[in-house]
Amino acid sequence: MINNTLPSYLTQSEAVKNRFDKLKSREVILEVKDLCKNYKTEKGDVVALKNVNFKTHKREFVCVIGPSGCGKSTLIRILAGLEAHTSGEVLLDGKPVNGPGRDRGMVFQGYTLFPWLTVKKNIMFGLEMNNISANEAGKEADLWLELIGLEKFANAYPHELSGGMKQRVAIARTLVNQPRILLMDEPFGALDAQSRAKMQAHLLEIWRNIDITILFITHDLDEAIFLADRILVLKAHPGEVQELIEVPVPRPRSVAQFNSPEFLATKTRLEELIHPAESETEPEQDKNIKPHMIRFVDVNDNVE
Amino acid sequence: MSISSWFVVRRELSQRKRTILGIGSFLLPLLIWLMVSYIPFVWHPMMQISKPGGVDYFQVGMLVDKEVFAEELENMQSAEQAMPEGKPANPIYLPTPADVAKALYTGFITPPEQKDGQWLHQSLWHSIQIIFWGFLLSSIIGVPLGILCGTYSAISRLNEPFVEFFRYLPAPAFGALAVAILGIYDGPKIAIIVIGTLFQQILIIANTTRKLDYALIEAAMTLGTSRLKLLFRVILPGILPDLYRDQRILLGWAWTYLIIAELIGTTSGITWFITQQARYQHFDRVYAAIIIIGLLGLGGDLILALLGKKLFRWDRPANKE
Numbered sequence: 001m002i003n004n005t006l007p008s009y010l011t012q013s014e015a016v017k018n019r020f021d022k023l024k025s026r027e028v029i030l031e032v033k034d035l036c037k038n039y040k041t042e043k044g045d046v047v048a049l050k051n052v053n054f055k056t057h058k059r060e061f062v063c064v065i066g067p068s069g070c071g072k073s074t075l076i077r078i079l080a081g082l083e084a085h086t087s088g089e090v091l092l093d094g095k096p097v098n099g100p101g102r103d104r105g106m107v108f109q110g111y112t113l114f115p116w117l118t119v120k121k122n123i124m125f126g127l128e129m130n131n132i133s134a135n136e137a138g139k140e141a142d143l144w145l146e147l148i149g150l151e152k153f154a155n156a157y158p159h160e161l162s163g164g165m166k167q168r169v170a171i172a173r174t175l176v177n178q179p180r181i182l183l184m185d186e187p188f189g190a191l192d193a194q195s196r197a198k199m200q201a202h203l204l205e206i207w208r209n210i211d212i213t214i215l216f217i218t219h220d221l222d223e224a225i226f227l228a229d230r231i232l233v234l235k236a237h238p239g240e241v242q243e244l245i246e247v248p249v250p251r252p253r254s255v256a257q258f259n260s261p262e263f264l265a266t267k268t269r270l271e272e273l274i275h276p277a278e279s280e281t282e283p284e285q286d287k288n289i290k291p292h293m294i295r296f297v298d299v300n301d302n303v304e
Numbered sequence: 305m306s307i308s309s310w311f312v313v314r315r316e317l318s319q320r321k322r323t324i325l326g327i328g329s330f331l332l333p334l335l336i337w338l339m340v341s342y343i344p345f346v347w348h349p350m351m352q353i354s355k356p357g358g359v360d361y362f363q364v365g366m367l368v369d370k371e372v373f374a375e376e377l378e379n380m381q382s383a384e385q386a387m388p389e390g391k392p393a394n395p396i397y398l399p400t401p402a403d404v405a406k407a408l409y410t411g412f413i414t415p416p417e418q419k420d421g422q423w424l425h426q427s428l429w430h431s432i433q434i435i436f437w438g439f440l441l442s443s444i445i446g447v448p449l450g451i452l453c454g455t456y457s458a459i460s461r462l463n464e465p466f467v468e469f470f471r472y473l474p475a476p477a478f479g480a481l482a483v484a485i486l487g488i489y490d491g492p493k494i495a496i497i498v499i500g501t502l503f504q505q506i507l508i509i510a511n512t513t514r515k516l517d518y519a520l521i522e523a524a525m526t527l528g529t530s531r532l533k534l535l536f537r538v539i540l541p542g543i544l545p546d547l548y549r550d551q552r553i554l555l556g557w558a559w560t561y562l563i564i565a566e567l568i569g570t571t572s573g574i575t576w577f578i579t580q581q582a583r584y585q586h587f588d589r590v591y592a593a594i595i596i597i598g599l600l601g602l603g604g605d606l607i608l609a610l611l612g613k614k615l616f617r618w619d620r621p622a623n624k625e
Contacts, residue, residue: 080522080526081525081526082522082525082526099525100522100525100526100528101526101528102526102527102528104526105526105527106522106523106526108519108522108523110517110519112517112519112520112522112523114520114523114524114538114541114542115542115618115619116541116542116544116616116618116619117541117618125524125527125537126527126528129524129527129528129529129530129533129537130528157617157618158618159618173527174526174527177527177528183526
């Protein structure tokens, strides 16, 4: 019913169109060409990723979305150099990626702050690993503590922080290292709804002010539309690119846009792409479960 | 206070209950010992002679079985001779808590029975030195090797199968060999403690190293950490509190090998003291020495536990303990 009144997700306003034109004229930071990843398991070969192709431009915000098992985590781990790919190419600034490195920062869902280091030392870690003097690293860390608003927690240990605070530190720890691209693997997945919304706004603010390109994995459609310039939609079995959607929602983004026609149109399109796929990809054993509910209460005692 | 509040599955007790039960765990065995020692109808299988009567081999203070005493009592009755008298007593190897408590004190002020013998504190000091050197040597090899095994699969596969085999060999079995190689003094004793501890140490520490969250290592790699720095800046600090806990447990194992180690070659240390006192039937001092070993072990561990809490403030599970 609502769908009939919505514009197409492909329709872009003049301002949005101009933004995308400008964006696409920027230099390419990351280029993925014909990327394939096969796993060998006892049941035979599994194709996790098949012929994935895409480019991200400088200071672009790309979200990757897809049903579970579509290989989005595998993709980001390959980009980070934590896993090897079977064929194809990953180029960062035109050079092939080989193993993990500081040029591709990564923020994980599980926080992964070093529990034995204070917040400040955590932020200094990457700089010290790259032979920057403790003095210099300390100054950089202080600056970042201020940027994320955690100056008061400089000497706290990670276990004393809330989930949102931990993730702020994790982002600062990665960005202080000045990576070319920031890879984020469902970074807000473990947060409650409120801190998640706060962190999304905070991340956009950082992205607006820092020279950084972001590749962000999520399974939350609203999050993807709210954050992204473009959304890379994957499908499962095998993991392939289904569509690369240019989000028509104008920037700067705000929570009020969640009900705007562009937002809803994009969301409808994403649901079309992802939800049928999800029922297809349901594991075999789940399909055979058919609940058979019997009424145990008085027929007249209705709760609905 | 209902009884059910003491038995909630896997829930912490209040501090008060913990203290009560902690003291109780020591009081309970002491209570049993007190009962056996001072309530005449509990056990007491012997009679201590106070008057020999007509029995020619009875002497004042001598301990005889109750059956023998009853038999002699009958014999004297039928022979119409003077009756022996006595009171129920425990065997010589079970002194009363009071005797042992006294021995705990007198043990330190009683000079050795032999003129070349050692005082109790000298024996103890010697034992502590054996433990120290044995555990230190074992750790110098075991800790780095364990960490390397836990970090690199290649080193693990090259070592662990053999270590798994070796750890089943009882350390005392190497006693004769150790004496042949290292002489009869402290060398073979330290060797037995090393053999008893080292192989378990490698496996336990390798396992602890493997339990470090791999995501931390991945995070460090994406921050540009080199392989060598991973070992010293991520793996080592990451496992340190667990490593420390492992070492405490292993130190306990080293203590359990002490007595056997000290019997090898020339008997020495607290073992020498215990065997000497047993030879003179000073069982109260034997118990005193055994209790001292326990107190040293437990006291040492408590100090290490407190130190660990101070050292690893960032480690949440340890601070919850």
